[in-house]
Amino acid sequence: MDYLLGIDAGTTSFKAVLFNLEGEEIVSAVYEYELDHPGAEMVELAAEKYWEACKSVIRIILSKWNGRAADIKALSIAGQGETLIAVDHQGCPLRPAIVWLDNRAVEEAERIEAEFGSEQTYKITGQPSIVPTWPAAKILWLKENEPRVHHKTAKYLLLKDYLIYRFTNSFVSEGSLLSSTLLFDINSGLYWDEMLKFVGVSGDQLPEIVKSAHRVAELTDIAAGETGLAKNTWVIAGALDQAASAIGAGNTGYETITETTGSVLAICANVPRVLFDPERRIPCHYHAIPGAYFLLPWCQTAGMVYKWFRNEFYGHFKASGLGDVAALFRHMDEEAARILPGSDGLVMLPHLAGAFTPESNPRARGVFFGITLQTDRAHFSRAILESVAFMLKRNIALLENLGTTVREIYSLGGGSKSELWNQIKADICQKPVVTVRTPETTSLGAAMLASVALNLHENLEQAAEKMSGRNQRFDPSVVHDHVYTAAYEKYIKLYDALKPLF
Known part of the structure; x- marks a missing residue:
């Protein structure tokens, strides 16, 4: 073999x-x-x-x-x-x-x-x-x-x-x-x-x-x-690495994007031609896929925000049976899941190290808005998850305004292990979110390029069909769409209102 x-x-x-x-x-x-x-x-x-x-x-x-x-x-x-x-x-x-x-x-x-x-x-x-x-x-x-x-x-x-x-x-x-x-x-x-x-x-x-x-x-x-x-x-x-990861996820066409929620949020959108943003907010890269290019919006803090919150507000769990990192993140998700969509009005700006695409504001900082006497730790956890989904939605809107089509989102990185987060992203963006069979998509994408180079597969499309695969699909629900739409609009207005203060 x-x-x-x-x-x-x-x-x-x-x-x-x-x-x-x-x-x-x-x-x-x-x-x-x-x-x-x-x-x-x-x-x-x-x-x-x-x-x-x-x-x-x-x-x-x-x-x-x-x-x-x-x-x-x-x-x-x-x-x-x-x-x-x-x-x-x-x-x-x-x-x-x-x-x-x-x-x-x-x-x-x-x-x-x-x-x-x-x-x-x-x-x-x-x-x-x-x-x-x-x-x-x-x-x-x-x-x-x-x-x-x-x-x-x-x-x-x-x-x-x-x-x-x-x-x-x-x-x-x-x-x-x-x-x-x-x-x-x-x-x-x-x-x-x-x-x-x-x-x-x-x-x-x-x-x-x-x-x-x-x-x-x-x-x-x-x-x-x-x-x-x-x-x-x-x-x-x-x-x-970003080009290889998109290929490894099976994203070789022009109507699917990959989003990687690791420490940062990186989005890869394939395009069939050089495509420039008139406001110069998104880089355009030459792709490893022949004849293609890719747009690469990214945000400096995503999973890093959830990790920061874990370290600062769940530190005492290290002395308990939840000291394992993966178990602790699951516990945070379980707490966040009991909070209704929209986090009871709590909205976060997740810009703990500046805002990048599309805001491009290194002076921006993180904000929690809408805290009440009823707000507890679980509200903050869910607000963080929703805020990263809002960043994703805002960048998808930017991509679509530039003429790209986004029908589906492949979710990669550590954040894709959270079913709650995947569903929140699907509901907020109103697009299906799909996780992939092989989490090591960067290495897989490199291997797929090798398979084409050796003529073991005819092209990257065939390599994707044979070597990459889907795991779970999270379809968007319209039940809470009105809540998320209002929360997203508040997210945008909050940033615009605070921009002069950063």
Whole structure:
């Protein structure tokens, strides 16, 4: 039997999942690490530590699995964006990786904006704002602050590109990952020459652009020896983690969105063409799906708010039988479920770390409004769940106003484990919410790209039909629609009224 290995290269951990061609999870493994903070606004990690994490998670997979390494036909990586690694002509890192969380390049981002303007940059790269996160700003910072490193750099790579190089000795990247670099033109699928010239790099210093379902090469002898995989294992180009997750959920068409409620709320809406928001509130990315793009609204705090409330107001349960995190969240849901929809008039703004799409207001803060003498802890829990659903509804409204069609919502992330939350989202958005069979959709999406690259499936649509699957469907109820409509309108008015005070 043939197997495919999907690797999710995350911010503080690597996760690997081995799948068969039906998308069934055979075995999985996680390897965690900590980032370095060498200075104010600086976040780094030695590139070799990323490679060690990748090798380790693969070896854990092989140690837990009773099969033959030769039966793993390919590996594919879904990676975090924006983490920059500079290597010399021998492919050796010249300094630690500058992680996507790093914000040192503030002045450089401002220089880029002064040179090109936000509107032009948006129309070329799909990124509505110019911030220090983007690798173009990081490269400019290196040019100005570490000129010896910049001069010696043969290739500037993103994390996934670097891992592919360690596996194959090939320098390649793909559009979904490059979309947030400010170096990539999403209209042409090529590098943006004017930006390259401004930050001081040539096209030769960047990886070759290939398709996401591209067979890069088989493993080198060294990579095979270090990982335990067979030398004839193919390495596939892969995709940005958000693109891979949408694919892994089975979202390969244009009338379904995925929403991931983890710490943040991230929404992925596939579109068949480049689509810009006139008010520049939503980024538009090049997709791993051929010929497609995706809009990526996101909100900074979602599940993080529920976790904050758990830590601050349910802490005493740790000394009881509810010390288990999952059990405690279930208990919170049970309490919230006894409160009627609308939380008896209690409304929350969940902006504990600023508001992003569509408000784009970093000064916004969290608010509970409508507290009475009858309000108890369960009201607050339910109000939090409803507030995240209101954020989702507001972003769906924005997507629909831009011309997209949303008939169904695939729910991913830790929040999708809550049946109560799924039903609240369905009722507030008045759209079906569907959970998926395999929770590790990012790794599955990477594996699905590998299946297409090896011609094991004809295309991603067929791969989705064969490998991804639904779990539960939550149909919207109209019974409480009038209550939720009134609460949603209050949510909007509350933010508008408080905006001048933030």
